[in-house]
Amino acid sequence: MIDLELNEKTEKVRANMKNLAKTLLRPISRKYDLAEHEYPKELDMFRSLPIMGKPKKKDPAAAAAAKAKKPADAEGGKIGANMSLVLSTEALCWGDAGLLLSLPNAGLGNAALIAVANDDQIARFGSKWIAMAITEPQSGSDSGSISTTAQLDGDHYVLNGEKIFVTCADRCDAVVVWATVDKSAGKAGVKSFIVEKGTPGFKLEKLEHKLGIRASDTGTFLLNNCRVPKENLLGNPEVVKQGTEGFKGVMKTFDNTRPLVASMANGIASAAVEFLKEQLEKAGYKLDYSKSVHNMSSVEKAYYRMEAEYEAMKLLTWRAAWMADNQQSNNLEASMAKAKSGRMATLITQECCDILGPVGFSRKQLAEKWMRDSKIMDIFEGTGQIQHLIVARNVLKLNSSELR
Numbered sequence: 001m002i003d004l005e006l007n008e009k010t011e012k013v014r015a016n017m018k019n020l021a022k023t024l025l026r027p028i029s030r031k032y033d034l035a036e037h038e039y040p041k042e043l044d045m046f047r048s049l050p051i052m053g054k055p056k057k058k059d060p061a062a063a064a065a066a067k068a069k070k071p072a073d074a075e076g077g078k079i080g081a082n083m084s085l086v087l088s089t090e091a092l093c094w095g096d097a098g099l100l101l102s103l104p105n106a107g108l109g110n111a112a113l114i115a116v117a118n119d120d121q122i123a124r125f126g127s128k129w130i131a132m133a134i135t136e137p138q139s140g141s142d143s144g145s146i147s148t149t150a151q152l153d154g155d156h157y158v159l160n161g162e163k164i165f166v167t168c169a170d171r172c173d174a175v176v177v178w179a180t181v182d183k184s185a186g187k188a189g190v191k192s193f194i195v196e197k198g199t200p201g202f203k204l205e206k207l208e209h210k211l212g213i214r215a216s217d218t219g220t221f222l223l224n225n226c227r228v229p230k231e232n233l234l235g236n237p238e239v240v241k242q243g244t245e246g247f248k249g250v251m252k253t254f255d256n257t258r259p260l261v262a263s264m265a266n267g268i269a270s271a272a273v274e275f276l277k278e279q280l281e282k283a284g285y286k287l288d289y290s291k292s293v294h295n296m297s298s299v300e301k302a303y304y305r306m307e308a309e310y311e312a313m314k315l316l317t318w319r320a321a322w323m324a325d326n327q328q329s330n331n332l333e334a335s336m337a338k339a340k341s342g343r344m345a346t347l348i349t350q351e352c353c354d355i356l357g358p359v360g361f362s363r364k365q366l367a368e369k370w371m372r373d374s375k376i377m378d379i380f381e382g383t384g385q386i387q388h389l390i391v392a393r394n395v396l397k398l399n400s401s402e403l404r
Contacts, residue, residue, distance in 0.1 A: 021095025093267025098215030169219025
C-alpha cells in the first residue's frame with residue numbers, strides 16, 4: 001500500500017523551502033531572467049551546504065538488509081529523503097526554476113554520484129558541484145547513440161567528443177561525461193566519467209542564450225584527447241556485450257532525477273495556477289467547488305481543469321519518490337511523472353497567460369516567464385515522447401529493440 005500522507009517533519013521541510021522561495025528566489029527572479037549568464041551572488045550562502053544531501057559511504061550489509069526488507073509495511077511504508085527532495089524542489093521552483101538549477105552542489109552530476117559512485121569517488125568528489133554532460137550534436141534523446149569516445153591508455157581514459165546543452169557548465173567544479181568505451185557493444189559500452197574543470201583537453205566552448213530558465217547557465221564542452229584517471233569511471237568498467245547492464249547502471253540516475261524534473265514542472269505550474277486564482281478573485285470571480293460544471297463560466301472551468309491537472313502531476317511525482325524511498329523500482333513511475341508534469345506544466349502556464357490577457361504577457365508580472373521556463377521541463381532529462389516510449393515498453397513488457 002502506498003501512503004502519501006506527509007508527516008510533520010516533511011511538512012516542515014516543505015514550509016521552510018516555500019518561505020525561502022518567497023523571501024529569496026521570487027524577489028530576484030526577474031533580475032536574473034534579464035541578466036542571463038550573470039551568476040546569482042545571492043546564492044553564495046548555499047556554497048557550504050550539501051544541497052543534494054551529502055553522499056554517504058555505502059554499507060553493503062545495510063544495503064542488502066534494506067533490499068531484503070519489505071518496502072512497504074503495515075503502516076504504508078516511509079516518507080524519506082527522495083520525497084523531501086521532491087517537495088523542496090517544487091517549493092523552490094515556485095520561486096524560480098533557473099535559480100534552483102544554479103544552487104551550488106545541486107547539479108545533476110551530484111545525483112549521478114549519489115546513485116552509482118563508490119566510496120573512494122564519494123570521498124573525492126562529494127563536496128564538488130558536478131554537472132551532467134550527455135547530449136551531443138547528433139545524440140539527444142537516444143542516450144545509447146552517444147559517439148563521444150573513451151579509450152583506455154594505461155592508467156587513464158582518453159576522451160574525445162563534444163557535449164552540448166550542459167546545465168551549470170560555467171559554474172560547476174566537475175562534469176559527469178557520458179562516453180562509449182566500445183562502439184561495437186552499443187549501449188553496453190556507454191560509461192560515465194567524472195572530468196574535473198581545468199583538466200587539459202577539456203574546454204568550455206560557449207554558453208547558450210535560451211528561451212527560459214535564463215538564470216541557469218547552459219554550455220558546450222569540447223573534449224580533445226582529454227586524459228582522465230581510470231578511477232574516475234563511475235560504475236562497472238567491464239563491457240558485457242550480451243546485455244546492457246552497464247548502461248542500465250548509468251541510466252539509474254534518471255530514475256532519481258526524473259521525479260525531480262517533474263517536481264520542477266509542478267512548482268512552476270503551481271505558481272501560475274496560484275497567481276491566476278488571485279487575479280480571478282480580484283476580477284470578481286467567486287470560485288465555488290459545489291457548482292455544477294454546467295452552471296459555470298468557461299474561465300472557471302479552465303481554472304478547475306488546470307487545478308485538477310496540477311493535483312494529478314503532484315501525486316504521480318510523489319508516488320515515484322515514495323517508491324524510491326521504499327526501495328521499489330520506479331522506472332515506470334518516474335517516466336510517467338516526468339511525461340505528465342513536463343507536458344501539463346507547459347499547457348497550464350500557456351493557458352494562464354491566455355486567460356490573464358495583457359497581464360499574462362507583461363513583464364510587470366512573472367506569468368510570461370513561467371510560460372517560458374516551463375517549456376524545457378518537457379524536453380530535458382528525456383523528452384516527453386521518450387517518456388511515453390519508456391512507459392509503453394514497461395506496460396507491454398517489450399525491450400528497446402522490440403518497441404522503438
